[in-house]
Amino acid sequence: MAIANYKDTAQFLHDAEIEKREVVKITAEQPELTVEDAYKIQEELVAIKRALGHKVIGPKMGLTSEAKMKQMGVEEPVYGYIFDYMDATNEGVISLSDLIHPKVEAEIAFVIGRDIQGPNVTVEDVLAATDYVLPALEIIDSRYENFNFDLESVIADNASSSRVVFGKTFTNPKGIELDLVGVTLEINGEVKELGAGAAVVGHPANAIAMLANMLARKGDKIKAGEVILSGGVTGAVMLSSGDTVTAKLDGLGDVSFIVRD
Ligand code: OOG
Ligand code: MG
Numbered sequence: 001m002a003i004a005n006y007k008d009t010a011q012f013l014h015d016a017e018i019e020k021r022e023v024v025k026i027t028a029e030q031p032e033l034t035v036e037d038a039y040k041i042q043e044e045l046v047a048i049k050r051a052l053g054h055k056v057i058g059p060k061m062g063l064t065s066e067a068k069m070k071q072m073g074v075e076e077p078v079y080g081y082i083f084d085y086m087d088a089t090n091e092g093v094i095s096l097s098d099l100i101h102p103k104v105e106a107e108i109a110f111v112i113g114r115d116i117q118g119p120n121v122t123v124e125d126v127l128a129a130t131d132y133v134l135p136a137l138e139i140i141d142s143r144y145e146n147f148n149f150d151l152e153s154v155i156a157d158n159a160s161s162s163r164v165v166f167g168k169t170f171t172n173p174k175g176i177e178l179d180l181v182g183v184t185l186e187i188n189g190e191v192k193e194l195g196a197g198a199a200v201v202g203h204p205a206n207a208i209a210m211l212a213n214m215l216a217r218k219g220d221k222i223k224a225g226e227v228i229l230s231g232g233v234t235g236a237v238m239l240s241s242g243d244t245v246t247a248k249l250d251g252l253g254d255v256s257f258i259v260r261d
Contacts (some may be wrong), residue, residue, distance in 0.1 A: 064231030078161030118216030169253030
């Protein structure tokens, strides 16, 4: 079957988000879709959100851990974009009625101090260009039924981006070995998932380097001022009403939110 218009597919996914409706993965209808096509659809989706006045906080990396790639049945990391309307830091509350079937994962966020232009960006380049790192909880909400997707479908769907809660402790990355940072994800005081920074492609800054190198393929770069999620350190956990969700990152601080109907 021919590939549908990129813009129409992006609009279809945007509508699913707005209407809080799960849909069948787009490759069911468009099996010939390539990764390149999928990023073109994602670009159209980003354009739709920008046209509505939403602003990009930064790109994000996803599927950066072996565990996550296995959990989701895909083989390489992906990127997407986090927008201002997704930032739930101030409220500290996630409402299930706003979302489809949200899950949460613990991440390390990077505050970028100067532009990072690929290709050939290294971990050292990323650390030199980073002002701060901070703990974050990402709420992912794939628009696809049961998070049932493949690489092309998840890329087109902006890597399941939905909400984010940032912690309030900012740490200079030069003083800390981010690959050795231990991370727990607790729900109502019970540890549900745990991991270490190294779960993210060996080192969280490596995910940011990969991102810069992927963006360079489309003539783009990481920009000063962006706040970037480096990818889930832990597996993702389904949210239920009444949950208090807390991530604790050794040496980086805690971050938490509550879940309502
Ligand atoms: C895709 C998004 C993955 C991460 O950090 O791995 C992601 C998904 O699992 O729905 O954000
Ligand atoms: Mg994530």
